[in-house]
Amino acid sequence: MAVSGFIARRPVDADFAVLAQMRRDSRLQNETLYVPEDTADAAIRAWMTAAESCVRVVADAEDQAIGFAEVWSVPDTRKAHGRVAILSGRRGQGAGTAALAAVIDVATELGMASLLAEMTPDNSAARGLHLRHGFREVGVLDCHFRDTSGLWRDVLVMQRPLGLSSGRRP
Ligand SMILES: CC(C)(COP(=O)(O)OP(=O)(O)OC[C@H]1O[C@@H](n2cnc3c(N)ncnc32)[C@H](O)[C@@H]1OP(=O)(O)O)[C@@H](O)C(=O)NCCC(=O)NCCS
Numbered sequence: 001m002a003v004s005g006f007i008a009r010r011p012v013d014a015d016f017a018v019l020a021q022m023r024r025d026s027r028l029q030n031e032t033l034y035v036p037e038d039t040a041d042a043a044i045r046a047w048m049t050a051a052e053s054c055v056r057v058v059a060d061a062e063d064q065a066i067g068f069a070e071v072w073s074v075p076d077t078r079k080a081h082g083r084v085a086i087l088s089g090r091r092g093q094g095a096g097t098a099a100l101a102a103v104i105d106v107a108t109e110l111g112m113a114s115l116l117a118e119m120t121p122d123n124s125a126a127r128g129l130h131l132r133h134g135f136r137e138v139g140v141l142d143c144h145f146r147d148t149s150g151l152w153r154d155v156l157v158m159q160r161p162l163g164l165s166s167g168r169r170p
Pocket of ligand 1: 033087123125128
């Protein structure tokens with residue numbers, strides 16, 4: 001899908017260098033609250049194509065990868081987690097909005113009833129982005145993420161319904 005000059009699409013081989021750079025970036029790992037165990041080339045290629053995590057590349061008008069969106073479901077529920085990340089030099093131009101729109105589209109296509117997102121409470125860019133796109137703040141988990149320097153960080157949990165709720169199934 002396209003949002004203001006950016007598209008979100010499935011990853012291709014040509015995206016590998018940018019995605020690998022982002023996956024290995026400790027600052028981005030701390031912002032997205034995920035430190036991959038393995039960042040060797042093979043592990044990154046496996047992540048790009050893994051069925052359990054739906055990865056979408058956010059690309060600019062020249063079809064260059066500048067970020068990614070990721071969705072993975074919570075087993076035995078209709079809840080999914082979303083994660084978005086844009087290269088630091090390409091932020092503030094709408095790419096994050098395109099990434100979040102892709103997360104919402106993918107989770108909806110998967111038949112999910114709600115989406116979860118996690119960030120540190122001081123991440124005002126991510127917090128604002130999610131609030132403007134229908135997420136509400138659920139609460140803060142104390143000392144829930146250990147960052148790359150070994151510091152335990154609080155985690156803000158946000159949730160967005162996808163309009164597919166039925167009955168009491170989670
Ligand atoms: C969050 C992130 C994806 C936003 O990407 P982006 O390309 O800057 O997003 P956009 O350009 O679409 O901007 C989205 C909104 O955030 C606002 N924004 C951008 N940077 C901001 C900042 N530092 N503080 C507050 N708001 C900010 C923009 O003004 C825009 O507002 P609008 O919707 O009213 O126009 C990006 O900052 C990022 O990759 N952060 C690191 C990873 C991360 O934190 N992911 C979220 C947790 S999984």
